[in-house]
Amino acid sequence: MMRHLISAADLTRDDAVLILDTAEEMARVADRPIKKLPALRGRTICNLFFEDSTRTRISFEAAEKRLSADVINFAAKGSSVSKGESLKDTAQTLEAMGVDAVVIRHSASGAPYRLATSGWIDAPVINAGDGTHQHPTQALLDAFTMRRRLVGRDAGIGQGLDGKRVTLVGDILHSRVARSNVDLLHTLGAEVTLVAPPTLLPVGVESWPCDVSYDLDSTLPKTDAVMMLRVQRERMNAAFFPTEREYSRRYGLDGERMAKMPEHAIVMHPGPMVRGMEITAEVADSDRCTVIEQVANGVHTRMAVLYLLLGGNEPAVTHTRTEGN
Amino acid sequence: MSKILIRGAKVLGGEAQDVLIDGAVIAEVGAGLSADGVDEVVEADGKVLLPGLVDLHTHLREPGREDSETVLTGTQAAASGGYTAVFAMANTFPVADTAGVVEQVYRLGQEHGYCDVQPIGAVTVGLEGQKLAELGAMHESAAGVTVFSDDGKCVHDAVIMRRALEYVKAFGGVVAQHAQEPRLTEGAQMNEGTVSAELGLGGWPAVAEESIIARDVLLAEHVGSRVHICHLSTAGSVEIVRWAKSRGIDVTAEVTPHHLLLTDELVRSYNPVYKVNPPLRTEKDVMALREALADGTIDIVATDHAPHPHEDKDCEWAAAAMGMVGLETALSVVQQTMVETGLLDWAGVADRMSVKPAEIGQATGHGRPVSAGEPANLVLVDADYRGDVDPAGFASRSRNTPYEGRELPGRVTHTWLRGKATLADGKLA
Amino acid sequence: MDTQQSDARPVLEGPDIERVLTRIAHEIVERAKGAEDVVLLGIPTRGVFLARRLAEKLEDVTGRKIPCGSLDITMYRDDLRMHPPRALARTEIPGDGIDGRLVVLVDDVLFSGRTIRAALDALNDIGRPRAVQLAVLVDRGHRELPIRADYVGKNLPTSLRETVKVQLAEEDGRDAVLLGAKPDATAAEQ
Numbered sequence: 012m013m014r015h016l017i018s019a020a021d022l023t024r025d026d027a028v029l030i031l032d033t034a035e036e037m038a039r040v041a042d043r044p045i046k047k048l049p050a051l052r053g054r055t056i057c058n059l060f061f062e063d064s065t066r067t068r069i070s071f072e073a074a075e076k077r078l079s080a081d082v083i084n085f086a087a088k089g090s091s092v093s094k095g096e097s098l099k100d101t102a103q104t105l106e107a108m109g110v111d112a113v114v115i116r117h118s119a120s121g122a123p124y125r126l127a128t129s130g131w132i133d134a135p136v137i138n139a140g141d142g143t144h145q146h147p148t149q150a151l152l153d154a155f156t157m158r159r160r161l162v163g164r165d166a167g168i169g170q171g172l173d174g175k176r177v178t179l180v181g182d183i184l185h186s187r188v189a190r191s192n193v194d195l196l197h198t199l200g201a202e203v204t205l206v207a208p209p210t211l212l213p214v215g216v217e218s219w220p221c222d223v224s225y226d227l228d229s230t231l232p233k234t235d236a237v238m239m240l241r242v243q244r245e246r247m248n249a250a251f252f253p254t255e256r257e258y259s260r261r262y263g264l265d266g267e268r269m270a271k272m273p274e275h276a277i278v279m280h281p282g283p284m285v286r287g288m289e290i291t292a293e294v295a296d297s298d299r300c301t302v303i304e305q306v307a308n309g310v311h312t313r314m315a316v317l318y319l320l321l322g323g324n325e326p327a328v329t330h331t332r333t334e335g336n
Numbered sequence: 337m338s339k340i341l342i343r344g345a346k347v348l349g350g351e352a353q354d355v356l357i358d359g360a361v362i363a364e365v366g367a368g369l370s371a372d373g374v375d376e377v378v379e380a381d382g383k384v385l386l387p388g389l390v391d392l393h394t395h396l397r398e399p400g401r402e403d404s405e406t407v408l409t410g411t412q413a414a415a416s417g418g419y420t421a422v423f424a425m426a427n428t429f430p431v432a433d434t435a436g437v438v439e440q441v442y443r444l445g446q447e448h449g450y451c452d453v454q455p456i457g458a459v460t461v462g463l464e465g466q467k468l469a470e471l472g473a474m475h476e477s478a479a480g481v482t483v484f485s486d487d488g489k490c491v492h493d494a495v496i497m498r499r500a501l502e503y504v505k506a507f508g509g510v511v512a513q514h515a516q517e518p519r520l521t522e523g524a525q526m527n528e529g530t531v532s533a534e535l536g537l538g539g540w541p542a543v544a545e546e547s548i549i550a551r552d553v554l555l556a557e558h559v560g561s562r563v564h565i566c567h568l569s570t571a572g573s574v575e576i577v578r579w580a581k582s583r584g585i586d587v588t589a590e591v592t593p594h595h596l597l598l599t600d601e602l603v604r605s606y607n608p609v610y611k612v613n614p615p616l617r618t619e620k621d622v623m624a625l626r627e628a629l630a631d632g633t634i635d636i637v638a639t640d641h642a643p644h645p646h647e648d649k650d651c652e653w654a655a656a657a658m659g660m661v662g663l664e665t666a667l668s669v670v671q672q673t674m675v676e677t678g679l680l681d682w683a684g685v686a687d688r689m690s691v692k693p694a695e696i697g698q699a700t701g702h703g704r705p706v707s708a709g710e711p712a713n714l715v716l717v718d719a720d721y722r723g724d725v726d727p728a729g730f731a732s733r734s735r736n737t738p739y740e741g742r743e744l745p746g747r748v749t750h751t752w753l754r755g756k757a758t759l760a761d762g763k764l765a
Numbered sequence: 766m767d768t769q770q771s772d773a774r775p776v777l778e779g780p781d782i783e784r785v786l787t788r789i790a791h792e793i794v795e796r797a798k799g800a801e802d803v804v805l806l807g808i809p810t811r812g813v814f815l816a817r818r819l820a821e822k823l824e825d826v827t828g829r830k831i832p833c834g835s836l837d838i839t840m841y842r843d844d845l846r847m848h849p850p851r852a853l854a855r856t857e858i859p860g861d862g863i864d865g866r867l868v869v870l871v872d873d874v875l876f877s878g879r880t881i882r883a884a885l886d887a888l889n890d891i892g893r894p895r896a897v898q899l900a901v902l903v904d905r906g907h908r909e910l911p912i913r914a915d916y917v918g919k920n921l922p923t924s925l926r927e928t929v930k931v932q933l934a935e936e937d938g939r940d941a942v943l944l945g946a947k948p949d950a951t952a953a954e955q
Contacts, residue, residue, distance in 0.1 A: 029852060036837070036853040043858075045890045050840040050850075078840075098652055119654035120525075120536040121606030128605075129650070142654070144536030187536060214541070215533035322840070322850035 014135040014326050015127040016316055019147040019191040024171060024198050031155050032168050033315035034308070040077065041311065048314075050322045051080035057110040059101065060139070061087045061117040066282060067139050067149075070306070071114050074313035078322075083110065098122060099131045106132045112321050113137070120144035120187075135320055143185050149281055150191035152312040154199055156305050157236050160277050173200035178230050180206045180262055181240030181289050182251075184213050188281045189240060193221050206230050208262065210251045211242075227262055231271040238279040239264050239289045255288055265291040269299065277301050338375040339363070340755070345380035345716060347706050349682025352382055357712040360754040364708050378750060378760075380716055386686045388420025388713035388751060390693040390702045391663065392483070392512070392590060393566060393638035396422070396453070398444065399437070400429025405643035405733050407441060410663070411450035413641070413732035415758035415765075417663040418715035418748040419451055421694065421702045422641075426458040427488040433458035433469035435477035442479035450758045450765075454699055457481040459500045459511055463489045468500060475507045482698045485512035487566055488613070490548055492518050497552060501561040510588075510696065512564040513552050515573070516614065520544035525654060527600040527615040535603060537653065540615045542570040549573050553580035553587050562586035564696055567640050569595045569614040571624035578633045588696050590638040591625050593669035594660055598622075598738055608649045608656030609738050612642070629688060630679040636693045639666045643734030661732050665725060667717065668744035675719075676745060682719075701754070716750035723747065731764060773930060773945030777919060782902065782940045785918035786815070789900055790822035792916050797867055800826075802895065804863055805833040808872045808884055809854035814935040815902060816871035832859035836870070836891075841883035858891055868894040869916075873931040875901040878912035903942055905929050 016022075022030070040046055056075045060068055068084065075082045087101060102113060112135045115123045120142030127136040140146040158167040161175050177196050183189045183205050196203045203221035205212065216223055224230050231237065242258060252258045259265075269278060278290075278300040286292050294300060320326045340357040347353050347365065354369035355362060371377050391414065397405035405413075407424075414422045424441050426432035432441060438455035445453025457474035461467045463486045474481040484504060491497045491513060500511050521544045526532050528539025549565055553576065556563040565577065568589045580587045594612065599619050602610045610616060628634040642659025649656050670689065674680040680688065694703025704710040724743050727735040751759040758765050777785070794800045800823055807816030813835045820833035837854040839845075870884050881899060888897065900916035905923040923929060923944065930943040 033853050036855065039856060043891060047890060048840045049886070050845065098655075099650060117652065119652040121654075122652040124606045125652050129607075142536050190534070190536060213533035214528050214539055215530035218530040218533070318840070318853075319850050322845060323848050324846055325849045 014320065015123075016137045016147050016320060017124050017127055018138070018145045018194065019150040019198075020194040022147070022195065022198060027151070027154070027195060027198055028169060028171060030151055030312065030315045030319060031158055033319060034151075034155050034311040035164065035168060037314040037318070038308070038311040041307070046077055047079060048077060049079050050318050051075070051078040053081075054111045054321060055081040055083060055109055056112045056114060056317070056321075057083045057085055057105045058139070059085045059087070059105065059113050059115045061098070061115070061122070062140070064116055064140065066306070067116060070309040071139060071313055073310045074317055077310070078314055078317055080317070098126065099129075102126055102132045106134055110134055114139050116140045118142055135326070137316065137320065140187055142187065144187050144190065146187040146191045147195070148309070148313050148316055149188050150195040151316065152305055152309040153192055153238065153279060153281070154195055155308045155312050156279065156301050157201075157277070159308075160301065161235055161275070171199035172196060175201045176204070176233055176235045177201050178204045178206055178234040178237045179240060180227060180237060180264070182211045182242050182246060183207045183216070183240070184211045185246070186240050192238065193219050197221065204230055204234075206262065208252055208258075211246070227268065228271065231268060232273070234272050234276055236277050236279055237264065237272065238281070240281065241283065241285055242289050244285070244288070259288055263289050263291065264294050266293045269294050269297070279305060282306070338755075339373060340376045340378060340752075341369060341371050341374040342378045342380050342385065342714075342716065345383055345385035346682070347385045348686055349384050352380075355385060355706065355714070357714075357752065357755045360712055362706065362708055362710050362712050365706060378716070383749065384682050384717040384719050385706060386418070386682065386715050386717060387690040387703055387706055388715050388753065389418045389667065389689045390697065390699055391419050391422040391639050391641065391666070392636060392693040392697050393487070393592075394422040394424055394641045394663065395427070395643065395659070396424045396441065397428065397643055399440065403733075404645045407444035407453060408448045408450070409731060409733040410641070410643070411445060411448055411453060412764050413661070413663040413730065414451040415751045415753070416731045416748065417665070418667050418717065418751050419663060420713040420715070420751065420753045421452040421454060421699045422663070423454045423456050423483055423697050425487045426456050426485060427463055431458050431462050432456065433461050433463070435470065435473045435479075438474050438479040438481050439477050449753070449756070451753060452699065452702070454483075454697060455479045455481055456483045456485050456487070456512070459484045459486045459491050460496060465489060465491055465493055465496060468496065468503065471500070471503055471509065472507065475509060482507075482509050483512055483564070483696075484509055485514065485566065487512065487514045490514050490516040490518060492548070494551060494555070498555050498559060501556055501563060502559045505561050508698070510562050510564050512566050513548065514566050515545045515548035515552070517544040517547050520547075524615075525611070526603045527617050529600065529618060531600045531603060535606070537603070542572050542617070542621075545570055545614055546572040546576055549576050553577070553585050556587060557583065557585045562588070565589040567592050567595065567614055567638065568625065568634060569617050569621065571621045574624045574628040574633055578628070581633065588635040588692075589633070590636045591629055591634045592640045593637060593662055593666045593673075594738060595625055596622060596629070596637075596673040597669050602738070606653050608651065608653050609660070609736055609740070611653060611656050611658050612660050613658040626673055626677070626679055629674060630684070635688070636696065637666065637670055637689050638693065639663050641732075643732055644736045645734060649736050659736065661730065661734050661737050664730055664732060665737060665739050665744060667748060668746045669739075671719060671746040672744055712752050712755040714750075714752045715748055718747045718749050719745065721745065721747040773928070773943035775941045776921060776944045777903075777942035779940035782918070782942070785902065786818055787822055789916045789918060790819055790826055793819070793823065793869060793900070794826050796915070800831065802866045803831060804859055804866045804868050804894075805831060806836040806868055806870055807833070808870060808880060809835055809837055810936060811931055811933050812870075812872040814933045815873060819871060819900065832861060834859045836884055836887055838880060838883040838887050841886045843879055843883065856887075863888065863892040863894045865893070865895050867896050867898065869898045869900055871900045873902050874929050875899070875904045875914050875917075876907055878908045878910035881912050882910050902931055903929055
């Protein structure tokens with residue numbers, strides 16, 4: 012049994028459904044006067060953030076505190092890639108202080124995997140986003156949001172996302188959210204289509220379990236959920252696309268485009284949104300946009316992950332890939 | 337000077353023969369040689385005898401990074417791996433771009449006596465790709481530099497490359513190009529393909545290597561010079577070199593042992609021991625490289641022995657240094673990938689790992705036939721040996737091998753440098 | 766589990782269970798003076814079905830709708846760290862909450878008392894009842910905590926080598942309380 016959550020690709024369908032079901036129970040706690048459960052009482056979790064991400068950090072912190080864990084926040088200032096020693100040494104220092112689990116965010120792809128598998132520390136490692144690799148809890152909260160909206164809160168229990176058509180739009184190349192979502196959505200039975208200019212799709216994307224299109228307009232009518240990924244303005248300077256205007260004209264979501272989707276279809280965004288680039292204010296503020304819901308669901312989902320990995324004497328989630336290396 | 341009789345050695349893998357070394361030269365090769373008056377008899381028992389190996393691409397790290405390797409430990413590693421001559425790359429601190437630095441490295445090699453050290457001079461000052469280094473002065477120095485390379489960096493400016501190719505013609509030098517188009521490899525961390533897409537590591541496209549090789553063979557043709565391509569790693573590069581040779585362009589090429597065996601699938605472990613420049617490629621590339629080495633499109637095997645201290649590899653992938661040690665495992669990897677696959681016989685191995693590299697680098701006295709009157713630079717290989725690689729036993733100061741725990745065939749038991757044993761029964765002299 | 770039950774002996778059959786639940790319902794009405802502020806909370810899994818049955822009976826007796834819900838105690842268990850995390854069951858608190866009400870916890874078997882201790886902790890995070898009472902179908906003894914039931918369907922003196930298994934139609938297809946022998950006497954009671 013593996014004790015870490017490194018990649019969405021590591022989750023079996025049963026694991027993923029168990030996490031989503033558990034998250035539904037966790038969500039009910041949010042409606043209570045005392046939003047607290049004793050599951051992780053006496054356990055210390057460190058949020059080790061080598062890369063700034065206030066939202067993800069706060070979401071994990073809220074989840075940890077609702078489960079009664081003791082929380083240490085460690086923000087390591089690092090311009091680009093911090094020196095290797097600092098990851099190993101920092102983690103070992105924290106473990107020496109009695110940290111029971113590490114939630115890590117790092118700009119280097121694979122840093123959480125290294126931390127989990129190099130024998131540097133014994134504590135379970137939860138990936139809160141690494142470079143352009145994975146962001147598994149984001150994929151889980153996205154799947155949770157989709158299941159609630161497209162299958163139903165109660166009807167969804169025990170279910171995946173079979174046959175649901177999900178379209179991811181934007182900077183796939185640099186997106187850990189896209190990678191995690193493709194893996195998890197495929198596991199849950201959804202049909203995924205990536206839409207992006209060819210410059211923002213990775214070489215080798217054809218081996219991914221999804222379809223690829225360069226044309227948003229023809230994809231939207233066959234979409235149950237569209238996920239707009241953030242496009243950083245600096246990509247423009249590296250010639251990934253000519254101008255902001257051209258990008259939003261071809262790949263941005265405005266009210267007119269949104270109307271091409273089926274009525275039940277939802278608009279998702281992992282945040283932070285770049286309004287006017289990939290999404291217009293009209294769409295971002297519409298009822299179909301689940302951005303705020305995703306934030307709330309992030310706490311429930313992370314509670315579920317923390318409980319299932321750390322709540323007992325061994326994890327309830329089985330993994331395959333990170334084992335044995 | 338002593339007389340050594342090597343009894344029952346398969347010379348170049350052929351029939352078992354005896355070889356008599358007298359002082360620094362081979363005195364006699366034949367069956368049933370007499371042991372009278374001999375100081376030492378080495379029972380080869382059917383081991384393979386080859387000319388001492390020559391590595392055209394070694395990083396000895398001295399001066400500047402003695403924490404990872406020194407000329408002493410690097411040449412000890414070379415002797416352990418069966419090498420009698422190594423070419424030391426110029427990317428030291430300071431860079432080997434002056435006669436002073438190359439002479440220092442040369443002299444250290446002579447003093448330690450484990451292996452001849454032939455320094456490679458930088459093509460440009462400080463490896464910066466801007467201004468030619470004093471190539472002539474390095475050639476005329478005591479080190480007698482004939483190979484020039486900015487290895488670690490590409491001579492990417494086409495004009496500088498052209499001038500270098502032309503300039504070294506005056507004294508018969510050769511430019512060894514590290515083919516890597518810098519703009520196409522900004523932020524690159526591993527081979528660009530399905531694995532990099534999945535792992536989210538910056539892609540290193542094959543075309544970044546191939547485009548430079550294509551340009552440089554055309555430049556070499558245009559200016560009538562010769563060019564050597566370092567560590568060729570892609571199937572496309574093979575095609576370009578094959579085409580260039582078919583046109584009569586004077587190009588030679590090398591492949592590293594690790595590119596003959598390992599693929600980018602290993603990067604899934606995020607273990608930086610597999611991080612190397614050029615990156616590990618795909619199975620298809622590996623097969624093309626083996627075939628090209630067998631048919632002579634690729635002329636030689638060179639180790640690109642690149643020692644790094646533990647802490648430079650014991651970290652996350654992006655922060656890790658690129659490179660692998662290779663001197664002590666090269667022959668075993670070639671045996672596994674080329675000999676045991678039937679692609680090369682031992683005579684072919686001798687050609688690719690000794691004769692040709694000595695020719696390209698003009699290492700006189702090395703890569704010679706195993707016959708009477710030749711310098712006694714020899715290596716004895718126990719080809720039947722099987723064992724797991726244990727870096728703890730390395731003579732190199734660094735342990736960054738990708739083969740730890742992997743079973744590889746063959747073991748070098750003896751190395752003789754001009755009749756003097758630098759390695760005997762697997763132990764350094 | 767099923768093979769273990771094969772040589773188990775029924776101590777209560779369907780009609781018996783029906784009868785004792787009716788009795789418990791009357792006791793609740795009597796002791797709670799008309800059961801006006803009663804809220805029934807079943808402890809998953811079988812306690813929830815028993816609570817629903819009790820609610821129906823109370824409604825028959827009082828003619829009023831009796832609030833009925835469920836209380837999952839998984840995360841409050843004192844042996845949480847001794848097993849892999851269990852899947853959570855549903856906690857469903859009736860709309861008007863439990864503040865100032867009489868909460869009757871409902872479970873199938875009362876044994877060590879640890880489940881009920883966990884339930885009391887869980888209740889504490891949900892609100893402040895006027896009083897808490899406990900109804901169980903079977904009390905098999907061997908308490909490890911100072912806890913007792915207010916309403917007991919059947920007192921069943923058992924040995925620690927025996928198992929008690931409650932079956933309910935909603936979950937198991939039939940109603941029964943089975944007394945069996947533990948195949949391995951050291952194994953923990955379910």
